[in-house]
Amino acid sequence: MTRLALIAHDEKKPELIEFAQTHRAQLLEYELIATGTTGKRLMEATGLEIDRMASGPLGGDLMIGAQVAEGRLDGIVFLRDPLTAQPHEPDISALLRICDVHDTALATNLESAAYLLEGVADREE
Numbered sequence: 001m002t003r004l005a006l007i008a009h010d011e012k013k014p015e016l017i018e019f020a021q022t023h024r025a026q027l028l029e030y031e032l033i034a035t036g037t038t039g040k041r042l043m044e045a046t047g048l049e050i051d052r053m054a055s056g057p058l059g060g061d062l063m064i065g066a067q068v069a070e071g072r073l074d075g076i077v078f079l080r081d082p083l084t085a086q087p088h089e090p091d092i093s094a095l096l097r098i099c100d101v102h103d104t105a106l107a108t109n110l111e112s113a114a115y116l117l118e119g120v121a122d123r124e125e
C-alpha cells in the first residue's frame with residue numbers, strides 16, 4: 001500500500017488543505033501520515049484518515065524521518081514556509097537529508113506535489 005506523509009508549516013496549511021481537497025479521491029487510496037497539527041487540520045477539513053505524529057516543533061519531522069529511514073514511506077509533501085524562521089530548523093534539515101539518503105520522493109511546493117501524486121499514480125498502473 002502506498003504510504004505518504006503530509007506536512008505544512010502554519011502559513012502553508014491552507015494551501016495543503018486545498019491540495020488535499022482537490023486530490024481527495026486519490027489520497028483516499030493511500031495510507032497517510034502527518035505531523036500533529038497538519039494532520040488534525042487536514043482530517044477536519046477533508047475527512048481523510050491520517051495517522052498523526054507529534055507536532056513538528058516537538059519531534060514530528062523526526063518521527064516521519066525515522067519512517068523514511070525504515071523504508072516505510074513512498075513520498076512526502078512538505079509545504080515549508082520559506083519566509084519564516086522555524087525553531088526546529090535542525091529537525092527539518094534532518095528530514096530533507098534523510099529523504100535524499102534514501103531517495104524518497106519529496107515535494108516542497110504545490111507544483112511538485114502535483115507531480116509527486118501523478119508519479120505515484122503512474123507507478124501503481
Ligand SMILES: O=C(CO)COP(=O)(O)O
Binds near residue numbers: 036
Ligand atoms: O512544523 C512542522 C513541520 O516542520 C509541522 O508541524 P505541525 O503539523 O504540528 O504544525
